[in-house]
Amino acid sequence: MTITELDAATIAARIAEGSLRAEDVASALLDRIAVREPVVRAFAAIDPDAVLRAARAQDAGPRRGVLHGVPIAVKDVLDTADLPTAMGSPIFAGHQPRADAACVALARAAGALILGKTVTAEFAFVHPGPTTNPHNPAHTPGGSSSGSAAAVAAGMVPLALGTQTGGSVLRPAAFCGVVGFKPSFGLIHRGGLKLMAESLDTIGIFARRVADVALLLPVLAGLPALAPAAPRPPRIGVCRVHPWALASQEARDVVEETAARLADAGAAVVDVTLPPSFDALLEVRARINDFEIARALSWEYHAERPRLSPRLGAAIEAGRGVTLADYAAAQAAAMAARAAFPAAMQGCDALLVPGAAGEAPEGLESTGDSRFQGVWTLLHGPALGLPVRRGVRGLPLGIQLVAPAGQDAALLDCGRWVDAALQPPG
Amino acid sequence: MTITELDAATIAARIAEGSLRAEDVASALLDRIAVREPVVRAFAAIDPDAVLRAARAQDAGPRRGVLHGVPIAVKDVLDTADLPTAMGSPIFAGHQPRADAACVALARAAGALILGKTVTAEFAFVHPGPTTNPHNPAHTPGGSSSGSAAAVAAGMVPLALGTQTGGSVLRPAAFCGVVGFKPSFGLIHRGGLKLMAESLDTIGIFARRVADVALLLPVLAGLPALAPAAPRPPRIGVCRVHPWALASQEARDVVEETAARLADAGAAVVDVTLPPSFDALLEVRARINDFEIARALSWEYHAERPRLSPRLGAAIEAGRGVTLADYAAAQAAAMAARAAFPAAMQGCDALLVPGAAGEAPEGLESTGDSRFQGVWTLLHGPALGLPVRRGVRGLPLGIQLVAPAGQDAALLDCGRWVDAALQPPG
Incomplete structure (x- = not known):
């Protein structure tokens, strides 16, 4: 090597x-x-x-x-x-x-x-x-x-x-x-x-x-080194999340294949459905994001507006239009979802979800669709992305393992087990 | 003027x-x-x-x-x-x-x-x-x-x-x-x-x-101008908070006098006692503070240690000694207290608490005791300080009005009423 x-x-x-x-x-x-x-x-x-x-x-x-x-x-x-x-x-x-x-x-x-x-x-x-x-x-x-x-x-x-x-x-x-x-x-x-x-x-x-x-x-x-736990087969919740239908067939296949491989390797694999209230969380995240970035870039907006990209200028203006009441409601919904997330895991060590909507899209104008990551960011917990295989266009496809806030070390232990289980034999 | x-x-x-x-x-x-x-x-x-x-x-x-x-x-x-x-x-x-x-x-x-x-x-x-x-x-x-x-x-x-x-x-x-x-x-x-x-x-x-x-x-x-509510006599909770005994007699007198003046002016004034779990919040705040500032100043600590004050250097070292488990427990306690605070207000528009432990201490080496402000910072709600009168040494004494997170506009409405009620007649 x-x-x-x-x-x-x-x-x-x-x-x-x-x-x-x-x-x-x-x-x-x-x-x-x-x-x-x-x-x-x-x-x-x-x-x-x-x-x-x-x-x-x-x-x-x-x-x-x-x-x-x-x-x-x-x-x-x-x-x-x-x-x-x-x-x-x-x-x-x-x-x-x-x-x-x-x-x-x-x-x-x-x-x-x-x-x-x-x-x-x-x-x-x-x-x-x-x-x-x-x-x-x-x-x-x-x-x-x-x-x-x-x-x-x-x-x-x-x-x-x-x-x-x-x-x-x-x-x-x-x-x-x-x-x-x-x-x-x-x-x-x-x-x-x-x-x-x-x-x-x-x-x-x-x-x-x-x-x-x-x-x-x-x-x-700024913490002491992590002490990895002894490897043990984790309990994995396969979560066909809200925007599941927006994922490519391949992205969904990779989740299903991974679930089968992990089960073969000894993991307990169950289906997990998140509460219906979680369906609104992408919108909740967008509202919080828009409100906050509009304020974050106040100096750039007022002093250097011509040098902001049109898309960012428009996003700032959208964020300035979000009312405090709507922002506060979004923050309250986010807090409620964070509080509900541990129980929604149904005893799983991690949820298994698509890494992205599919292979990287062609073209450099867009960085792609954030809807497969945004909810986990909003929930404040750890998310670990692992590459799994190539897709039809020869580009990588991967999965994410996610968990509630504070479960970083445990998710990395789980991820290490999953990483090993997904390595090619030999 | x-x-x-x-x-x-x-x-x-x-x-x-x-x-x-x-x-x-x-x-x-x-x-x-x-x-x-x-x-x-x-x-x-x-x-x-x-x-x-x-x-x-x-x-x-x-x-x-x-x-x-x-x-x-x-x-x-x-x-x-x-x-x-x-x-x-x-x-x-x-x-x-x-x-x-x-x-x-x-x-x-x-x-x-x-x-x-x-x-x-x-x-x-x-x-x-x-x-x-x-x-x-x-x-x-x-x-x-x-x-x-x-x-x-x-x-x-x-x-x-x-x-x-x-x-x-x-x-x-x-x-x-x-x-x-x-x-x-x-x-x-x-x-x-x-x-x-x-x-x-x-x-x-x-x-x-x-x-x-x-x-x-x-x-x-970054919000539209506040529309002040029509003045109405508020409901004020006099809160003889956890470190009450640490306040000077004068600081306590100012709270009691203010309560009496506000009642005379038409406010509903009641006693409010916070849940016993709130007694630990100063310690909770200190632990969160120490953990976070130790990380905040990582560059200064590693690259410029000799130019930090001895007190700050020591605080950073204390913060590096706080375990992640203790920090996480402190954050959980803070979140629980924030969630409990609205009900603990017992229907009051604001709690009335001392502005500080007393008059400004003599000497410039210390900026004074933060124990009368720290809990409200931890609770994430608005706090409004108003000067009331001079103390025996001729220095100002004041009060704070505090409320749960999100109640900023309402607290300012209440504060305006209180400010008017505390102005000298004529």
Whole structure:
């Protein structure tokens, strides 16, 4: 296996044991980027010389933590003290923050090497950047964390940070065929993130394997390493969610096939139907999102309106039209659904739902449909996306495992079992 | 009445009718600042020439909104595109943000004139800045929004923005003898605020009268102007809260006197006792606060540790020691208390509680005891502070009116009635 195919845990272990240098890793990834970046266009800012200097310094210096020497890419809505943070907007072109975002600082303190900033849709909303899908450049990589998903998928970096307000981590993870994770709301501090819908915005992770998510998550949360539970077959609830009919036949097939494979591997697999009130949650999320982003971008709207994309300008105006009463009702509905979600799980460790509506759509104008991720974002619980197989057009198809807020460690234990069960035999 | 004594609504009305120019207002306030600032030290950054230029431009230009020409001061943890934002820390000395915080942009868009940045305790925590109490410079103005409270109290500005995570708006308002208001959590978007304890941080207001809070709040929230309800005698619950015994005799007397005056004026006044589970909420708030601020300041802790105050460094280390299980239990207790709070109000429009533990303590080393404000911050509802009278040392004493989340407009209606009832006759 080449360095560009290694997962983060393996890289960390080899650097720790001395069989690999941080410089070798950085150098291999930079070579890979030089080859792939002209087509994939995953990076908004990268300084190869600085990366190599930092890697050499890590090889020469003391071990800083569990990610010592492991490269990580950072979505360009998170501040970095040594790279500009343009947020996918010409308004912030070349903007250099004074400090790292809290999660970036925590990753650095654990020894991670910040490889570069990745392309985001404008302010992590919908207007896309130039990134293409590494599996077919005529197709979207998904968004808004487009560059992070594509960089991991293209072998440019083993780990990347994203953010999700609707489906901005889990959808690009599905479209690009990598592991995606959105933790419980509030688990990773958002200091240094450009806040948009602040009751929804959540920092998330792209990786090659579930074990890498489990390695990075406690670092970003400022917590001790997770102690994985002994593997046990989980109880999985197959959930043919509200927008099920909007999913492609293939996306639905992947859920059904996965359920059958997990049952074969020993999981208890049951059908779970969410309460009818959950059918309204996509609309609830949209109302909260619109209200909050309209206020988030007050400076941009009043001082820099001509440099906002037409779509974002229109979304801000829509959000300004949402009444406080409607917003408050949406927040109350969200709180009620969060309270009802644990019981709705019917004793399952995770719900199994489609990763996205189907393969990544053709074209780069749209980052795709967020309706298969948005409800789980609203519910504030963890969501783990796993790639499963290719579809008819040769692009990845995946599933999500979701759980109520606070169940991050348990969902990762479940996900590790599922990940192993889904690996090809041998 | 001189210009420096006018409330914001009066200034706005006189500018709108043409009987006062924005330049006259700015000029009078700058003169006042020149006299008082050497002792009060309320400002972290101010550019008098730029203020006068902006005021003249407003006099010459079209009316922008309900705050046209009204000066407002901004706590130095909120970003401003035209003034540095140092956050009370040498680490950010001279730091110039690219953009305004969302609420600052909304105030500007409504015509407000940003007068300057006000002194904050280090990162809105406890290590104080140089501000003194305008009523006696040997006493603290309270904090962390020290400069905002002092500037309003000293006649330097009619309105100011603050933030509250524990008691950082309501305590300095009480100590300086001005109106303070902390809205419901989430009502004012926090984009461009230095996030600390992000499940508690709330942007608030300092003013001379309740009507000014009602004028500014919808501007900051991006909402239409509030339509005041017809005055009606409210139902007031006198709440001898958990730390009642920690309040000075005078602070308790002020609550009892106020209750009697409101009853005389026609309010229904009843005793309200909160559920016993609420006694733990100060500890719950402290645990959430410590956990979150430790993560918020990850970059400062890892990159700039020697330039953090010893108290803040110690608080970060305490917060790093809080387990995720303890933090999650605290969040669950907070959510349960928020859910229980409306019923605990026993039909009252507002609870009447002490504004602070007593008069502002002597000395500038401590900003005082946050135990009379912290529970209401944790409960996420609005809190309105009103000055009532002077204490034995000649410093202000006040009360707070508090209500459950979402009751902002109703609490301001109630507060306006109370404010009128507490004015001296004639």
